[in-house]
Amino acid sequence: MRPKTAKIILAGWLIDGSGGPIRKNQIIGIKKGCIDFICDAKESNYQKQELLDLSHCTLLPGLIDCHTHLCMSGSSDPEIRRRQLDLSFEDAVKIIHQHLKQYRKWGIIAVRDGGDRKGHTLQYKLSKHNKDQSLICLKTAGRAFHQSGRYGKLIGRSFALDSSLAKDVKENQEDIDHLKLVNSGLNSLTRFGVETAPQFSAKDFKKAVKIAKNRGLSVMVHANGKKPVQIAIEAGCTSIEHGFFMGEDNLNKMAQKKIIWIPTAITMQAYLRHMQKHSIESKICKKNLDHQLDQIRLAREKGVITAIGTDAGSQGVHHGSSVQEELKLFISAGYSISKAVKCACFHGATLLNLKNKGLLAKDRDADFIAFEKSPDNLFQNIIEPDMICLQGDFGDFGGRPLHL
Template identity: 30%
Template sequence: MLIKIDVNKNYILKTGLVIDGGQCCIINAGRIFIEDGLIAAITPGNDTSFRFTDPSRELVCLDLGELTVLPPLVDCHVHLALDGKDFAAARRRWEQPIEMARQVQSELADTLGHGILAVRDGGDRAGIGLYFREQVVTGSMVGPVIRSPGFALRKPGTYGSFLGRGVEMDQLSETLDQLVQNGVNLVKVIVSGVVSFKEYGRVGPVQYTATELNAIVQGAHARGLPIMAHASSDAAVRLALEAGVDTVEHGYFLSRESLQQMAARGSAWIPTVIPVAARLNCRAEDGGPDRPERLVLERTVDRQLAMINEAVSLGVTLGVGTDAGASGVRHGSGYLEELALYRRAGLAPAEIIRCATLNGARILGLDWGVIKPGRPAALIAVAGNPLDDIAALETAQNMLSY
């Protein structure tokens, strides 16, 4: 159930526990009062002394029983144009609007059904993500808040043909202007190829020189657009950081020095472990990895988890991103698998909740993640206490929306 908060109504939520995404702790709350779409007051226990500014408005009382309230989850990296089941079939649907709409509708429902109220798309050449963002904005479809780069930028003839068009450097300015005209929220750039599942540590080559990437980042920033960089090797991560990108996606095999640089520059990291780990769920007899490939995947996952742990200790801003739509990664449920991997990396549930809520909101430019008066009433509710067991987030069943 998705409850859309109506700015013309007053609300009283009777809650169980309330977890703030900023402090990552339980706050003393029994009731949350909402007016004008904002949290107006939080009172302990049965305290009902709060008075609405305009008491003549319709009052909606919601008793959430024992449910725990927390800020919405945010997925910082998805591909709405892909379903995570069958790449070729999804690509064929790009030419079939009715089939495509059905696919995306079900992806958006799965996303909301897992308490994920905002996603940032990683781009697709056909602009599918951007198109469906508009369907949600205009109310033709029900879905989370969507941030979209439209199509990604990449070097002609290199990796990423399904993500974006090849752009020659002399067309950069014109292309960025076109993206602005298309109404994108950000720019996505492909800095490297993809991680190999067959040979440990191998990643497709870096696509840009420092001068070229600097021009892309400066061009995006000059137009007021943040930039999300697909960078899968340490060399690509370094190049992206030096150019001043806002977020580094994937970052397999990045070094401690790169993490230090990330912390110093304030760039965020979206580690996307599940697209690698998901392949381990597939048995060899069903087309899954053979033993040598399995060993490569396991080592790659273990290294990424070790670096996630290190990133937290160095103060890097981590955003949770699934690359949903990539092979084996489903929209919605892939997020819980990614969080379970963060737990395996040794992060405390409180830290994971901060990454999943507040950090994600900041990366998407949303004023969510903190539950206190004056903030938007962007909330979800789950059974159990995710600070004790992060798996409680699986039960997101009742959403109080933005």
């Protein structure tokens, strides 16, 4: 049986999203959808009858996917992948709905969209998204900007040759949440570590970032390889997306400038699953993944702020479940469970500018997910949360029947 609401909850283990130690036997008080207090079970003089006993569960804040494409599915079927590039808005709405539903089932409370070719996700957000109904916070870039003839057509627009990135960004008046710029190509799956040239000059890029920042927009940059990432960092972008093969110097600069890194390592693992074993592509893909995990390890040591983003919608990367898969990869690269959760919660909320989310702490929203197990092997098997509570409401938000 699942309760509709509860005022006081006993959590067997609490991971609060701050990266601090996992706390045992915690009492969480909820008032008007927010957290009223958290204390040790022994200190509290709660009434037993008003308590929701989750002493066999691990509780953590709702998760955030900092890099997704809501318009595209993770299907590996080439026909589906081809069709989804040319969707009508009506069809896009159905797909976006489906993906948001999946996110909710997996306990994801906010997503940051990296763009689609026709700007459907932005149109959806402005005309159809009912945040009160879905309770998922959606931030979107609309259409990404890329150089004509270079990678990016799937997720955005290029511009006339006599124009410039800065001019185009300046003229764009769409009601976007953040600006998405594409400054490199994709990773090669046939030659290891090949870096593509930057798409824009440092000068043009810097100007564009400045214009966006003056408009109050954060800037997310698709960049792989040393030079494309360096240009984005020097321009003062907010986050580097992917950042494969960006190298140690760039990581040092990111730590210094507090630029957030979204490694999306899961993309390589997902490709790998669908490749023919022992093929050249699968060998390169595995090397790419291992190299990225080494960079994540290094980033942690250097204090780079990292967040969990999946690039859901790319081949084999599914909306919702892939957040836990990326968490698992962070843990395999040396993050403790608690620190990895911080990346998916507090760092995500910071990046999306959601001041009430990301932490289970006094006065923040009572958004949490519960797993019926101890934290020791959390994310070892990728499973849906057993319970999801959004702003204090345990309503019909998915989760499997809990054994109370």
